[in-house]
Amino acid sequence: MDDYNMNNNYNDDSNDSNSLNSNFGTNDVLYTNNNNSLDKSYSTNSSFNMYNSDSENRQYEKRYKKSRLLNIILAFLLIGVMIGGAFTYGILQFNGLGLFKFAEATSPDNNSANNNASTKKLLSTDWYTNPVAKVADEVLPSIVMIKNKVNINRGFEVQQVDKGTGSGIIYRKDGYIITNQHVIDGATELTVTLHDGTEYKGRVLGQDTKTDLAVVKVEANNLPAAKIGDSDNLMVGELAVAIGNPAGEEFSGTVTAGIISALNRSLNIGEKKMKLIQTDAAINPGNSGGALVNQNSEVIGINSIKLSSPEIEGMGFAIPINDALPIINELIQNGYVKRPWIGVGIQGITEVESKQYNIPVGIYVGQVYYNSPAEKAQLKPNDIIVKIDEIKVETTEELSHIIEGHKSGDTIRLTIYRDGKYMDVDVTLDVMPPTTN
Numbered sequence: 001m002d003d004y005n006m007n008n009n010y011n012d013d014s015n016d017s018n019s020l021n022s023n024f025g026t027n028d029v030l031y032t033n034n035n036n037s038l039d040k041s042y043s044t045n046s047s048f049n050m051y052n053s054d055s056e057n058r059q060y061e062k063r064y065k066k067s068r069l070l071n072i073i074l075a076f077l078l079i080g081v082m083i084g085g086a087f088t089y090g091i092l093q094f095n096g097l098g099l100f101k102f103a104e105a106t107s108p109d110n111n112s113a114n115n116n117a118s119t120k121k122l123l124s125t126d127w128y129t130n131p132v133a134k135v136a137d138e139v140l141p142s143i144v145m146i147k148n149k150v151n152i153n154r155g156f157e158v159q160q161v162d163k164g165t166g167s168g169i170i171y172r173k174d175g176y177i178i179t180n181q182h183v184i185d186g187a188t189e190l191t192v193t194l195h196d197g198t199e200y201k202g203r204v205l206g207q208d209t210k211t212d213l214a215v216v217k218v219e220a221n222n223l224p225a226a227k228i229g230d231s232d233n234l235m236v237g238e239l240a241v242a243i244g245n246p247a248g249e250e251f252s253g254t255v256t257a258g259i260i261s262a263l264n265r266s267l268n269i270g271e272k273k274m275k276l277i278q279t280d281a282a283i284n285p286g287n288s289g290g291a292l293v294n295q296n297s298e299v300i301g302i303n304s305i306k307l308s309s310p311e312i313e314g315m316g317f318a319i320p321i322n323d324a325l326p327i328i329n330e331l332i333q334n335g336y337v338k339r340p341w342i343g344v345g346i347q348g349i350t351e352v353e354s355k356q357y358n359i360p361v362g363i364y365v366g367q368v369y370y371n372s373p374a375e376k377a378q379l380k381p382n383d384i385i386v387k388i389d390e391i392k393v394e395t396t397e398e399l400s401h402i403i404e405g406h407k408s409g410d411t412i413r414l415t416i417y418r419d420g421k422y423m424d425v426d427v428t429l430d431v432m433p434p435t436t437n
Contacts, residue, residue, distance in 0.1 A: 131295050135241045136255045138297040141195045142226035143290055144168045145245040145252050146179055146202065146216065149189040167244035167290030168192065168216060169299060171328065173225045175200075175218040178328055179289030180304055181207045184214050192218050195253060206331030210339075212274070212304060213324055215331045226291060229298025231277065231320035234260050242281040242303055242316065244290025256282040265317060267305075276317040277301045283316030292318040340408050340429035343372020344379060348395045360417050361394050362386040377427040380418070387415035403429070 148163040166183030170176075177192060184190060190202035200218035207214035240260050245252040258281035265278045279292060283306045292301035301318030330337050345367030354361045363385040368374045385393060389412055393399045406412065408431045413424055 131239060132241055132255065132257045135293055135295065135297045136243065139226060139241075139243055139291060139293050139299075140253055140255070141224040142170045143195060143243050143245075143253070144170060144177060145193040145249065146177075146183055146289065147191040147193070147249075148184055148187045149191075150186045151188050163187070165245055165249060165286055166288045167286065167303070169289070169291050169302065170223050170225045171215075171228075173221065173223045175220045175223060176205070176332060177202070177216040177218065178302060178324070179214050179216055180302065181209055181212045181214045183289045184216060190216060192216060193249075193252075194223070206335040208327055208331060208337045210337070211319070211324070211327050213302070213319065213327050213331065215328060227296075227298045228321060228325070229294055229296065229300040231300045231322045234263060234277065234294070234300060236260050236262060239295040240277075240279045240281050240300075241293045241295075242279065242283050242287060242290065242318075243293060244283075244287035244303055246282075246284035246286040251286070254287075258282070261315070267317065274304075274319065275323065276304065277320055279316050279318065281316060283318075287316075336434035337432075338408065339432040340403055340406050340410065341373070341432040342377075342379075342403065342412075342414075342427050342429060343369040343374040345369070346385075346396055346399065349384065360384055360386050362417065363393055363396060363399050365416075373427050373430045377414075377425050379414075379416070379425060379427070382418070384417040385414050386417055386422070389413055390415075 144167070146166045146168050148166065150163045163186065166179060168177040168179040168183070171178045184204050184207065187204060190204070192200045192202040194200075200220055202216040202218050205215040205217040236259075238260050240258050242256045242258075244254060246254050258279050260277060261280050262278040265276045267274055267276055277292065277300070279301075281292070283303050287303045288305070290303045291299045292303055294300050300321050302321065302324055303316065303318045306316040327337055344365045346363050346365055349359060349361055349364050351361060353359070365374075365379060365381055365383040365385065368379050368381060385399065387393060388399065388402045391402060393402065403412075406429055408429055411426055411428045413426050415422060415424055
């Protein structure tokens with residue numbers, strides 16, 4: 001197979017009386033044995049000489065079979081590569097990684113103006129559709145920077161100083177902006193800067209310390225409002241993009257990407273217990289109030305906090321948008337959240353304190369507010385609440401959860417411990433005043 005030429009005339013001189021001259025074509029191989037009988041005919045792409053030895057014939061037959069098997073394997077590998085390439089191309093297109101049509105932009109038939117237009121088209125989201133790039137392009141105009149100035153006393157004068165910067169989300173095109181309460185806390189002056197650099201004076205329309213939410217209003221119209229998603233339909237592992245202004249104006253409009261790491265994370269923030277979305281998208285100081293967005297460019301969370309220590313990395317948290325919207329809409333409508341309350345200052349009694357002071361585990365009433373439902377029901381300081389509607393309560397979080405499950409005007413029954421005795425007290429809930437919200 002290595003040294004033989006096709007279409008040559010070969011002569012077998014093994015038998016002087018019966019020599020065989022043959023002219024072999026490119027598709028036939030013939031060989032004879034010593035008895036001058038024609039044994040086999042093979043179809044191949046090469047011409048082979050005739051051999052008198054049976055062992056040599058068998059060797060070449062084996063080589064031929066191996067060659068044919070190798071050719072078949074190579075053919076299947078080539079087909080596999082072609083199919084795999086087509087499949088990979090389809091996956092890349094489906095996932096939005098996209099392919100540029102460079103030929104259109106560099107076509108010699110196009111003039112300079114057309115080439116410039118084509119180049120812009122290449123870089124537009126119509127052609128380049130990387131998921132994060134697409135999200136950033138669509139959402140960045142809806143994210144604002146909020147500068148907070150507060151008054152401080154210095155000697156005999158009051159000075160206005162910058163407290164810091166945070167982020168916000170344009171909720172409605174007529175100037176309603178969502179942010180965190182701690183971003184605008186104590187503000188005497190707010191400056192809201194759009195993504196294009198336009199600045200507006202902002203005012204706090206409403207705030208809620210319990211949920212760390214606030215609404216800022218600017219006098220503007222036709223603002224690029226964000227699309228709101230559904231945080232109840234999130235899945236762990238799906239794309240999450242955080243957009244905001246970490247570390248101040250210098251790094252405004254920062255985009256970081258990761259995944260939804262976990263759902264319904266309960267964290268105690270001060271005296272507040274919040275249920276949050278966990279993400280590994282980088283969230284830093286200044287991102288507070290910004291957007292956590294899904295792959296459809298929809299806001300699914302409001303970036304709020306991160307856990308920070310040398311041992312922890314990539315643990316940021318956002319308020320689910322479905323939890324935030326009722327609060328936001330109520331802040332827009334009323335300026336505060338109408339919550340039921342009983343009007344007491346409380347703290348929990350632990351097992352250790354219970355044994356130490358010989359009192360039951362429950363909720364210690366340290367203060368009864370003036371003209372509150374608790375005062376009207378004749379609750380007193382030093383009372384210990386142990387049950388609400390026959391449900392045992394041992395922590396302030398449990399009490400708050402039960403109260404928030406009611407509405408203003410509902411009557412609840414408290415079981416309290418007073419002066420060594422248990423008694424039941426009926427309390428009619430009222431709306432929590434804005435000043436204590």
